Amino acid sequence: MLLSFDWTQLAQQVVIGLASGGVWATLAVALVLIYRSTGVVNFAQGEMAMFSTFIAWSLVHHGLSYWGAFFLTIAISFVGGVAVERAVIRPIERAPVLTVVIVTLGLFFLVNGAARWIWTPETRSLPNAFSTRPITVAGVAFSIQDLGTIAVSLAAVTLLWLFFRFTKLGLASRAAASNPVASRLVGVRVSWMLALGWGLAAAMGAISGMLTAPALASFDQNLMQPVLLYAFAGAVLGGIDSAFGAVAGTLLLGVLINLLGTYVDWVGTELRLPAALAVILAVLLVRPAGLFGRAAERRV
Amino acid sequence: MAEALLELEDVRARYGPVAALHGVSLSVGEGELVAVLGANGAGKTTTLRAVSGTVRRSGRIAFAGRSVARDSPEAVVRAGIAHVPEGRGTLTELSVRENLRIGAYVRRDRGAVAEDERRVLGYFPQLEERGRQRAGTLSGGEQQMLALARALMLRPRLLLLDEPSLGLAPLVVASIFGIVRALNEEEGLAVLVVEQNAALALEASSRAYVLEVGRVAVEGPSAELRRDESVRKSYLGY
Numbered sequence: 001m002l003l004s005f006d007w008t009q010l011a012q013q014v015v016i017g018l019a020s021g022g023v024w025a026t027l028a029v030a031l032v033l034i035y036r037s038t039g040v041v042n043f044a045q046g047e048m049a050m051f052s053t054f055i056a057w058s059l060v061h062h063g064l065s066y067w068g069a070f071f072l073t074i075a076i077s078f079v080g081g082v083a084v085e086r087a088v089i090r091p092i093e094r095a096p097v098l099t100v101v102i103v104t105l106g107l108f109f110l111v112n113g114a115a116r117w118i119w120t121p122e123t124r125s126l127p128n129a130f131s132t133r134p135i136t137v138a139g140v141a142f143s144i145q146d147l148g149t150i151a152v153s154l155a156a157v158t159l160l161w162l163f164f165r166f167t168k169l170g171l172a173s174r175a176a177a178s179n180p181v182a183s184r185l186v187g188v189r190v191s192w193m194l195a196l197g198w199g200l201a202a203a204m205g206a207i208s209g210m211l212t213a214p215a216l217a218s219f220d221q222n223l224m225q226p227v228l229l230y231a232f233a234g235a236v237l238g239g240i241d242s243a244f245g246a247v248a249g250t251l252l253l254g255v256l257i258n259l260l261g262t263y264v265d266w267v268g269t270e271l272r273l274p275a276a277l278a279v280i281l282a283v284l285l286v287r288p289a290g291l292f293g294r295a296a297e298r299r300v
Numbered sequence: 301m302a303e304a305l306l307e308l309e310d311v312r313a314r315y316g317p318v319a320a321l322h323g324v325s326l327s328v329g330e331g332e333l334v335a336v337l338g339a340n341g342a343g344k345t346t347t348l349r350a351v352s353g354t355v356r357r358s359g360r361i362a363f364a365g366r367s368v369a370r371d372s373p374e375a376v377v378r379a380g381i382a383h384v385p386e387g388r389g390t391l392t393e394l395s396v397r398e399n400l401r402i403g404a405y406v407r408r409d410r411g412a413v414a415e416d417e418r419r420v421l422g423y424f425p426q427l428e429e430r431g432r433q434r435a436g437t438l439s440g441g442e443q444q445m446l447a448l449a450r451a452l453m454l455r456p457r458l459l460l461l462d463e464p465s466l467g468l469a470p471l472v473v474a475s476i477f478g479i480v481r482a483l484n485e486e487e488g489l490a491v492l493v494v495e496q497n498a499a500l501a502l503e504a505s506s507r508a509y510v511l512e513v514g515r516v517a518v519e520g521p522s523a524e525l526r527r528d529e530s531v532r533k534s535y536l537g538y
Binding site for chain 2: 168171172174175177178179181182183184185186187188189
């Protein structure tokens, strides 16, 4: 039995899982960005990503190539994210956390409604970002689309990490998230750092959306709702206060869901999500802060 | 007396509906080390906050001949005033080095910043060893030193120091005050220090103000206040 195990299939399923996980990772990192600076989960993150994807669709519709639209959409989304923070979040900067949560919920419906109004509720499709041909690596056939998706997600997350780790502005953003009062005392414009965070989160979300859409035959305004769920679940699994944890968590979740669906007969495709969530629940019972998260330090 | 570096005149401040300062006037001369004393709730911390702009304030606040009374905290820093806040304001998630680097955030002279980092670490050798460590893992005394070092990275003209002795062992406090005095004497750094420990602050400073419910009750050279038994008994409690 063991000797006849199909290693090729395992490798293929792991890569497919990593590809979905990578897409979720970019959105999960966006969630972590906002969570660390604002202390709330931005429920509108997925809808903002969906809106970005429709912008990309419009650009492609007007004759841009997929990759031309990809980079232009990232830039537009960044500016849009900053604008949303200035317009909607800034006025409630000092409000209780619950107020901010409700506002992001409101933003969810607002962005969803706006997208339905602008683009009408019919289905669309985006061209494939990568060749649909398979590629053979060490005798195993993989889809170029999956490998490309993994590469782009990891590149985006890595660039973001480099920004935070090695630039002065990135350092100031981390300082502002760590201790806003002390950061103002060294001259960091904390309020603008929040806006920067929203811009970067929107840009990461846009990447997530633009990687999700081409893999589907068609999409509508509900495109990102399942992605947000998976991203959130993965981020919680890894630790919602840790970008590294969120990436690891979503990749793990992607592989886990895919393998459960492939190898556990009674799970199939229907029970994949509940089964994965059961695993997450089990992990969180043992490690409430997530696999890589730090237990909350309460300041008194 | 020549024009002071920092001058407060009839400064008032409030937290929402609660007034904390009812008209404080004080000054710090160029290169002077001045102490602000008083009981809990007298308005010591608020006085520093009024200068750095972290509390709503009114009145005249002039720094180096220019009014900073309407400036945001970010602008006050750029004017050259470094504020080490109550509780040290450690950026716990950042490394010790990063805490230092963020102290020089508003400076554009990169080469001089690198040089200052070496110079500042010269005062705090313990921090040098812990450069890559997360600042939140430092002991209280080390965090106080880090807060001081971070403030120095601005290369400030005036240092506002809020209760540097709070919660620290006497030996650590003595070492921190020793460094503050050295900075004052050797580098001519002007310091406005708020302290609960009146004996310590009067020993280190050249002049002092005693606050009582948001007003200056007594002021004078520290040496005189130290000798004045009635001041000691009624305001300083030692």
